[in-house]
Amino acid sequence: MSTEPTPNPHATAEEVEAARHDSKLAQVLYHDWEAEQYDDKWSISYDERCIDYARGRFDVIVPASERSRPEPLYDRALELGCGTGFFLLNLMQSGVARRGSVTDLSPGMVKVATRNGKNLGLDVDGRVADAEGIPYEDNTFDLVVGHAVLHHIPDVELSLREVVRVLKPGGRFVFAGEPTTVGNFYARRLADLTWKTTVAAMKLPGMGSWRRPQEELDENSRAAALEWIVDLHTFEPRDLERMAANAGAVQVSTASEEFTAAMLGWPVRTFESTVPPGKLGWGWARFAFRSWTTLSWVDANLLRRVVPKGWFYNVMVTGVKPS
Numbered sequence: 001m002s003t004e005p006t007p008n009p010h011a012t013a014e015e016v017e018a019a020r021h022d023s024k025l026a027q028v029l030y031h032d033w034e035a036e037q038y039d040d041k042w043s044i045s046y047d048e049r050c051i052d053y054a055r056g057r058f059d060v061i062v063p064a065s066e067r068s069r070p071e072p073l074y075d076r077a078l079e080l081g082c083g084t085g086f087f088l089l090n091l092m093q094s095g096v097a098r099r100g101s102v103t104d105l106s107p108g109m110v111k112v113a114t115r116n117g118k119n120l121g122l123d124v125d126g127r128v129a130d131a132e133g134i135p136y137e138d139n140t141f142d143l144v145v146g147h148a149v150l151h152h153i154p155d156v157e158l159s160l161r162e163v164v165r166v167l168k169p170g171g172r173f174v175f176a177g178e179p180t181t182v183g184n185f186y187a188r189r190l191a192d193l194t195w196k197t198t199v200a201a202m203k204l205p206g207m208g209s210w211r212r213p214q215e216e217l218d219e220n221s222r223a224a225a226l227e228w229i230v231d232l233h234t235f236e237p238r239d240l241e242r243m244a245a246n247a248g249a250v251q252v253s254t255a256s257e258e259f260t261a262a263m264l265g266w267p268v269r270t271f272e273s274t275v276p277p278g279k280l281g282w283g284w285a286r287f288a289f290r291s292w293t294t295l296s297w298v299d300a301n302l303l304r305r306v307v308p309k310g311w312f313y314n315v316m317v318t319g320v321k322p323s
Contacts, residue, residue, distance in 0.1 A: 005128050007032045007108030016226060023232060024130070027105045027152055030226035035084065035108030039116075041273060043285070044086045046093065046120055054090035057147075057176040061255045061318045066172070071095035074142035078166065079103065080131045080159070081149025085113030085124070087176070088145055092122050097143055101136075103129035131159040136166045143167075148177035150240075150317075151233040160247035167321040173249070176316040180256065181234040183313030187266045194267040198274045210275050217274075237309050240317040249319030259303050261295040262313030268292070 011019070011029040019026035034041065044050060059067060067073065077097035079088035082104045092100050102113040102124060110126040117124030129135050131153050144163045153159045163173050179187070202211040237254040244252045258265070268288050272280065299312065309315075 005107040007035065007106070007111055011226070019226060020229060023154055023229065024105060026226055026229040028107070030230045031083070031104065031106030032108035033226070035106065035112045038084050038109075038112070039086075040277065042086075042269065043272075043289075044084060046089055046116065049289070050086065051090045051093050054087055054147075055094040055096070057087075057316060058091060058094075058096060058145075058174060060257070061174060061176075061253065061316045062172065072098040074171075075099065076101070076141050077143040077145060078134075078136070078141045079113075080129075080134070080144065080146040080163070081105070081152060082113045082126070083109050083147070083149075085116045087147035089113070089117055089120060089122060089124070091145065092124075093120065098123065100124040101141075102126045103131070103134070105130055132162065134159075134162040134166050138165050139168045140166050141168065142171050144171070144173040146173075146175045150175050150178050151235070152230055154232060156233065157243040157246055160244055160249070164248045164319075164321050169321055169323045171321050172318060173320075174316065174318045176314065178240070178315050178317070179231075179234045180310050180312060180315050181236055182311045183258070183262060184231075184234040187262055187313055190263060191266045191270040194270040195274065198271050202274065210279060212274065212276055235315055237315050237317075240315060244317055244319045247319075248322070250322050252317070252319040254309070254315055254317045256309045256312035256315045257299060257304075258296060258313040259299045259307055259311060261292050261299055264295055265292055 008029065011033055015029055019029050038044070072092075072095055074097045076099045077088060077092070078101045079085070080103055082088060082102035085102050088097070088100050088102060091097060100117065100122060102110060102117070103126065104110050104113070105128065107128050110128050114124060114126035117126075127135060131149065132155055144167055150156050150159070160173075167173065199217065201207065237256060241252050241254055304312075
């Protein structure tokens with residue numbers, strides 16, 4: 001019989017109000033709310049497209065000498081704040097790790113992530129867990145990863161200390177998809193403007209088929225209110241490096257990505273969330289993905305040479321537990 005907490009996929013207005021004063025309750029409610037539709041909302045898949053994306057983030061920041069070892073590169077890996085398992089499951093499919101453990105504060109996310117792992121035929125187990133007190137013994141994992149998780153954790157440095165503790169000596173951590181302070185400033189404003197403009201446009205005559213039912217929009221608005229609460233931090237790259245070093249890691253480094261790609265990506269994802277599922281079709285998906293990949297190439301190969309690291313939207317950090 002399972003002792004894991006039960007997902008709560010539909011938070012009430014009263015629960016949302018209580019979550020305004022309890023950030024960890026907000027994390028659970030928001031991510032339980034989003035779990036079953038999260039992959040669709042963020043265009044997450046477990047095929048070549050997202051396998052290449054996840055592995056690309058890993059390869060950007062992990063030294064080539066470590067990546068040249070025979071696959072799988074690591075025996076056992078842990079993902080903190082796994083969501084639906086996007087990062088670790090796709091990394092495992094790319095040959096990064098043989099076995100995986102997924103953890104999240106949200107029971108709904110752990111349920112979906114372990115289900116996704118099973119469907120993919122991967123060796124994965126899951127636990128509901130707080131990243132500030134990781135429920136594993138010292139020296140357990142060869143690799144710890146996370147994607148867009150550190151900015152949800154109240155005490156980031158404490159969590160990184162826990163990461164170093166559960167790593168084996170010489171083990172590595174990789175956290176990607178964290179918002180920079182400058183990147184979050186422009187992304188939030190672009191997303192907010194897109195939401196208001198699109199919702200207003202859908203009320204015009206003849207646009208009824210493009211408009212989601214009002215109750216769905218209201219529920220999305222309540223979820224969006226929680227999203228503002230669960231996003232606790234933005235980061236300067238040097239601050240992430242300092243926290244990782246204070247946590248006991250060595251060989252610490254950061255990298256950043258998505259500048260113009262984020263300026264496109266946030267309005268696109270916000271627009272997609274306002275229209276009925278499937279309404280935009282394959283042509284739109286192909287346009288959005290190709291546009292994003294083109295701008296990502298421009299960011300990585302041209303703008304990275306002239307734009308400060310902290311102006312990009314995403315920052316990654318890695319480090320190693322001393323041997």
